[in-house]
Amino acid sequence: MKFSVKKLALCAVLAALALGLSTLESLFPITLLVPLPGVKLGLANIVTVFALYELGAGAALAILVTRCLLGGLFSGTATALLFSLLGGLCAMGVMILLRRSRKLSVYGVSIGGAAAHNVGQILAAIVTLGSTMVVGYLPFLLAVALVTGSLTGFVVSLLLRATAHLHLTDQSDFR
């Protein structure tokens, strides 16, 4: 895939924004509800979903991986990196698939992504703990995912409408 300078700059800004958001959300730990470190609200998902719609799967993936790697670098633990990478990649994969359906809105895509994110995190927890007991947390996480996924969908739909006239990319077919 070829990135124009404009797109590259946009990706960088979005990656930085995602990183900022994930730092921000660590101030509101969901771990009080689900005591598993590495489990997060997924505010950074807003950026991922937005990028997926505005810039396409390739760029969104690039932003996601950048965010995870940098986030891992800042937090300094391999475990945190594994959690965000597995969660993020699961979310990404599911969202790319769901995005292909013309019938789903931003809400459906982001809820699916949020749920997949949590499944990925549970997978990461199984890997690090060597115990499948953690799957017991999944129902709670999925309930949270419904809320955060809707929230993300809401924010992204606002963003998409607000930026529609900006022609952030050369694509002009969303309105």
Add this chain to the structure above:
Amino acid sequence: MKKLLAPLLSAAMLLCLTACGAPKKAETSLFAMDTYMTLVAYGDGADDALTDAARTINELEQLLSRTREDSDVWRINHGGGQVNPTTVQLVEQAIRFSDETDGAFDITIAPLVDLWAINSDAPHIPSQAEIDSLLPLVGSDRITPNGKTVTLDSGCAIDLGGIAKGYTSDRVKEIFARHGIKSGTVSLGGNVYVCGTRPDGKPWNVAVQDPRGGGYACTLTLTDTFAVTSGGYQRYFTAEDGTIYQHIIDPATGYPAQSDLLSVTVVCPDGTRADAYSTALYVMGEEAAIRFWESQGSDPFEMVLITADGRIVCTPGLTDHFIRQEDASYEVQFLSR
């Protein structure tokens, strides 16, 4: 969307199936061979397997009991006559185990067991002279198995108590296999056979009785194997002077074994061997037991020794199958090969 939903739903259904399709469980218990036996089997053939197993256990008791006057062992001890080929084979096996353990396991110990009568209502502390007069009768070379008969030297007697339950567990294993049982447990008073895995696919949790208390000393996670424990902690009598005499007689001295071990658990895929070895290793004591284990070449076995000074000594093959029992407070040591 539908493409995504289909695998999701089918995965969900699969989970339901595995959760609901628990195999049928059958359970039976019986008193036989001077102990309490419990058999559990899972699966379609479970009921038949248990009926078959119980019948075989009773048949074997008929053959191998020392006290029944119509048993093979009685016949052997009282002047001979034809016996069942099964009995002859088992006696031959016992002689082999006796040779392997350098006499620490010996079925010809019977006269001394009778002399002490520790399991009876009237235990008796014999004089050295009494013991000395009977000790020459002990030794596997005093047995002559001969096809359909077993003859003993004059005055000798055999007791298959140290091997009969192990042999029985081997037979139950065969019966389970014939009925297609893939999951089950058999407990023949200190002799355990775990068949396959638990119905949920995990290994069986076999708890080893704590010889010092009512709880467990440790738990072994085992799959399709035998575990047999011998120890002096259950059957013993306390003399008037407070001395404790436990029931396992050392064939070398004619006295109750002065073991520095409280119990020995042997784990191996042969129930008869596990039974004979657990008794022999208990008689040997820690040092000799470890040497004996080290000398096993191509056909090793696993063991858990619980020592009188509060240690659990375990063979390395059990490392991944050993679960500590926090409340039992033993120091756990693993041997190295």
Add this chain to the structure above:
Amino acid sequence: MKSNSSPVKTRPTPWDALVVTAVVLLGVLTALLFYTPKSHTDGPLTCVVSVGGEVVDRAPLASFAGEHTYSHNGYTLTIRASGSQVEVLNSDCPGQDCVHSGSISRAGQSLICLPAQVVIHLESGAGGPDVIVG
């Protein structure tokens, strides 16, 4: 990247409900699997502690009372068990999630310290030994 040629829907469609249903279904399923009592006899609880994926302690909760310390991965945590519940008393792990988890007292519950890779799990009576030798 011209794959996204469909018009973007920024308002919820009925089809979104399908995604929600799938998520709810998955949640309910895992909940059923993990939180339905395996047998009706809840019985005495067994406390199972695994460190780094290996079970190191398995004891009836009733006789597990007291403080127990586990170290792994450079972290140390102390748990306290009373006759009916277990909690993580203190831990030197960064997140303190395990300490914040409070206490557990029912079959199927677990306490998890990810940095130290310690899982404390309560099993119902069925989690005890299957057979006893000796």
